[in-house]
Amino acid sequence: MALIVQKYGGTSVANPERIKNLASRVARYKALGHQVVVVVSAMSGETNRLIALAKEIMPDPDPRELDVMVSTGEQVTIGLTSMALMDLGIKAKSYTGSQVRIVTDSAHTKARILNIDDAKIRADLDAGYVVVVAGFQGVDEHGNITTLGRGGSDTTGVALAAALKADECQIYTDVDGVYTTDPRIVPEARRLKSITFEEMLELASQGSKVLQIRSVEFAGKYQVKLRVLSSFEEEGDGTLITFEEENNMEQPIISGIAFNRDEAKVTVLGVPDRPGIAYQILGPIADANIDVDIIIQNTGADGTTDFTFTVHKNELNKALDILKNKVQGHIGAREISGDDKIAKVSIVGVGMRSHVGVASQMFRTLAEEGINIQMISTSEIKIAVVIEEKYMELAVRVLHKAFELEEA
Amino acid sequence: MALIVQKYGGTSVANPERIKNLASRVARYKALGHQVVVVVSAMSGETNRLIALAKEIMPDPDPRELDVMVSTGEQVTIGLTSMALMDLGIKAKSYTGSQVRIVTDSAHTKARILNIDDAKIRADLDAGYVVVVAGFQGVDEHGNITTLGRGGSDTTGVALAAALKADECQIYTDVDGVYTTDPRIVPEARRLKSITFEEMLELASQGSKVLQIRSVEFAGKYQVKLRVLSSFEEEGDGTLITFEEENNMEQPIISGIAFNRDEAKVTVLGVPDRPGIAYQILGPIADANIDVDIIIQNTGADGTTDFTFTVHKNELNKALDILKNKVQGHIGAREISGDDKIAKVSIVGVGMRSHVGVASQMFRTLAEEGINIQMISTSEIKIAVVIEEKYMELAVRVLHKAFELEEA
Secondary structure: OOEEEEEEOHHHHOOHHHHHHHHHHHHHHHHOOOEEEEEEOOOOOHHHHHHHHHHHHOOOOOHHHHHHHHOHHHHHHHHHHHHHHHHOOOOEEEEOHHHHOEEEOOOOOOOOEEEEOOHHHHHHHHOOOEEEEEOOEEEOOOOOEEEOOOOHHHHHHHHHHHHOOOOEEEEEEOOOOOEOOOOOOOOOOOEOOEEEHHHHHHHHHOOOOOOOHHHHHHHHHOOOOEEEEEOOOOOOOOEEEEOOOOOOOOOOOOOEEEEEOOEEEEEEEEEEOOOOHHHHHHHHHHHOOOOEEEEEEEEOOOOEEEEEEEEEHHHHHHHHHHHHHHHHHHHOOOEEEEEOOEEEEEEEOHHHHHOOOHHHHHHHHHHHOOOOEEEEEEEOOEEEEEEEHHHHHHHHHHHHHHOOOOOO | OOEEEEEEOHHHHOOHHHHHHHHHHHHHHHHOOOEEEEEEOOOOOHHHHHHHHHHHHOOOOOHHHHHHHHOHHHHHHHHHHHHHHHHOOOOEEEEOHHHHOEEEOOOOOOOOEEEEOOHHHHHHHHOOOEEEEEOOEEEOOOOOEEEOOOOHHHHHHHHHHHHOOOOEEEEEEOOOOOEOOOOOOOOOOOEOOEEEHHHHHHHHHOOOOOOOHHHHHHHHHHOOOEEEEEOOOOOOOOEEEEOOOOOOOOOOOOOEEEEEOOEEEEEEEEEEOOOOHHHHHHHHHHHOOOOEEEEEEEEOOOOEEEEEEEEEHHHHHHHHHHHHHHHHHHHOOOEEEEEOOEEEEEEEOHHHHHOOOHHHHHHHHHHHOOOOEEEEEEEOOEEEEEEEHHHHHHHHHHHHHHOOOOOO
């Protein structure tokens, strides 16, 4: 008998039929003697509907009141899910985030979980209930309803699994696992049986949308065994996210290729090469709450330097305005330019640690296709390059082939 | 400075525009220096949508889980209402029933309020907030979400007004007050400036749908000053429900005429006239949870009696089945018959107490129109008659005229 937390996203609870399918799957686990906690998102579309409704009243909705409204999405789903289980003769009971209680800080719309009171859930599990918990939401110490921000239901699932010391946290999505890359771009992409936590973290942060990065971080921190599965298929073991690198010879060098076309590049040319320049450029950007991803600085020959970084495409104009109005004159930069026709392609794998030449193979592969590399960023298990956007699919395909990811 | 509780029903919050209107009205009260607590229902149609969704999953929805779902309707409205107030620059804060806390018993879908913790609301009012509370819902002592049943938002408003010792509880509806009768039937019907609590209670129980009878009972018990107003008109004082009868000569004998075509008549003919017969007939009806309204028993000449009572039309067949299968043979009744083509018309007024001849005037008026009276039921301030349904509108019109209700 194991204790399993299963998290189902919005598409898995999109309508009554899918909720009944979900209940049937839970019933199968229950029949095997497992204890099951189910975490559900709002029915797909519901959260956006509620946000749009709020904006009709208040263009920039009050965060506390928005959380009051938006949290109803999951509250409806937990009721429906519990009823679907009861309809199959399974004892079930629902809890909102406030009822559990999942205590968070008071940062409305992007709260962080502080602790979870698992007493009620444990008592219910021991009494034979399937416990259904609303994802994405919690309550602060003053009793205010909070939400965890987009993808927060994954975090709820992982946090509950950690609190309950569950044997496994299963994340049900509309794909049947983590792939070497997006099968829509590379049809030969292969589902990974397992992937290390570090690799998953890199893939998530580099643009793979299978799991939210916060939930992966949470799983890492509390050593929660995560498994990604399809809610639309009866069979399949999905992808297990492990904490130990399996020390066998067969381990591939590269586990997956991620990509991201949401970024834009900002270049500051001809900056005097002196200490403090990076701070003078990026300080005002950070003050405006603009997230920066890759940062590169090259020293030029004439005592000046070129400074380049990437931001989300939606924030490119804001970043350029800040640099032109507040920074350029101040630091004496020659030119400020932006480019939103870029894409980032990353190869990720713990195998890189013990294999030299991975970077050079990546660069050679891209060069052979005539793809120019504009920026490079590396970590111990990742190499990311920024290239012209129109070459993105090509780059992913040739790298997938070059690193033999299609073979098992 | 007064403390006012304002309750807005589903049609008053049906869309963002109406919620903005509501906020403007609250703003005007606030500008006059009043403290305001707003109680809102779910947007019209929302509760039915959620119940229908639940029934797709579980034809006879689990009451606890149904309450979890259905309570989200008001939760959305409190968020929207608070935002609409903030958008006008007014400090506002929402509370669900659980957050207040409005503690109820555990009778899901028809819970009764046990007590209200007014500490948070008082503190917020003193800090200058308009407090927006979800109607219709509460929380039991175990933290389960409960709902009060249809019309429960009125009860929430009155209960909050009682707990806060509010100066007035204003019920905003789609009519601008309590009328002498339904203006759709008698165009000359006149809005009452005031009506006594007892009269309102009789009118509500006799079919007037302006106020839910439970909220009127609650107001009576806690001596809450109730006022019924239109949420669609800027001006007007609505109808005040008072506790003292104004002792002036001008007081009309009759305050209003109510009617109800939801009832059906059940007749048991030729029952032996012996003690215990009424219990033998009505006991099985009560056991089946069928509510009985008027009950009449006439002694016949031949040692038998005829027994007649009314039930809701929807339960007529169930009542007839019970009588035919479980009662008729047992008590030796000659015949059991049902009639759902009836209507009940009631005249209500505290003036009856001091005026003789009201009943005879009512009966004469109906006789002059050739309307036969099938059943009569009276209380100290009410006379109700059951007549053939097709004469209902006619009866209401001639009684309205006979008792000069159109004149001020």
